[in-house]
Amino acid sequence: VPDGKDGADCITSRIEEVDFKRDGSWFMLGAFIQMIGVLDAFLLSPAGEGPSKLVVSTVAVGLISLITGELGRRHSRVSLLKVYMVASCIALYISVLGVAKSTLTLEVIKNPSKIWGTTKFELVEIIRTLVGLTIQVLAIGTTRLLIHNMSPPKRTLTLWSGEGGRRQICIAPPDESDDNPTTSHAYPALLSVSTPVWRVVNDESVEYPATRIVSLAVALRTRNKRGMEGKDNLGDFKIGSLPTLIYVPEFITDSGVVHEKGLISQELPPWLTKTTQKVYEDSGIFPLPINHVLVNEYLPNQGIMPHQDGPAYFPVVAIISLGSPAVMDFTPHSSLRFLPSTCTNNDKEESCDKVAPAVERDEWLDNHHPFSVLLMPRSLLIFKDTAYSDYLHGIKDTELQCFDGVLNEVEALNEQVRDCTVSRDIKSIHRTTNRISLTCRTVMKVHKNLFKI
């Protein structure tokens, strides 16, 4: 497992995040405990006395924290989740203090038979606090994981050694007001990166077969701060005694990173904005102009494990495909599975059965079904809203991919397609060359630099 933080980790996080995001059971249990507190305080408190201010305030703080936590969980807001953690701890701390201070608790602990002598109000409050404490510990654990999974990679560039593999380049433009004089023209660049072999275990304990994924985030931005624009100044970059040996450090800057709080501003190269602008204008479904592009390069036997893109890009993504064709499989999220299966989408290597063979045997809720799409070179795939949030998308790690049953067979294989890698008879593609994809998205929050975050 790679230890650095970069786009590859981001993919892992996204997979885990999907399940944690949907797992609201601790919050539901917490809400249940708080409701018992409300009933206890108002219905069972000793006649005439009414609920104590302490009980009312802990229940109120507890409820507010739960609402905040639930909002944070649903909308993937780290700040709300943090408020939830602090507020719910305070509420619990006060109620534990209240119960602990009561001499009755001590007496009940010393002599459990005395429990029958306590009032219903006190008894419920003691049990509620103890159960609440347990649930709180579990809820905080889940929330910490959730926050961790929502945190995107830090501004670090990591390279691994090993065999060649998928390369990823992340490109992002500046925000409108960026007048940073150090940025100038951007140059496209593909950097070769090696691949690690890593395994991802999601919370269903499904182990993906050593998916080879690597990513390298680089912003295609060059500096003119040191006079790269003027040839005269190239001399500044001479090394050694030879007059014609020039080395420019950090010619391409690293970053293009989507931070937890938004996108760190970078320049989008003009050759790319022409395309992203067209996607934005022609589709008319992006909330704002596209400001984030991932360029992925896949070897013929490489795919991408089933995953859901992160919340920072919601609700729409557009993928432009170049090079070798590929079949992208969409699988409903595991929470929408009616009868769980132990099979994964990736368990049939080099086969050409109908698309999504393993998952087809499952039953799915709310009219969800696995489906696949054939991505031909120069095509554009857009998925939005529920197609974005309810399904994982992935590409198998196989050179031979079956397109029997894909949703777009007619559209993808029209008369003009004379691609020799496509076999219409056996409805399969043979990926003989690399595939390059441009994943275009909009990150709503853009920051000029890290220090503002």
Ligand SMILES: O=C(O)CCC(=O)C(=O)O
């Ligand atoms: O390369 C592709 O077509 C898909 C890439 C993708 O899903 C991603 O980077 O999130």
Ligand SMILES: [Fe+2]
């Ligand atoms: Fe994706």
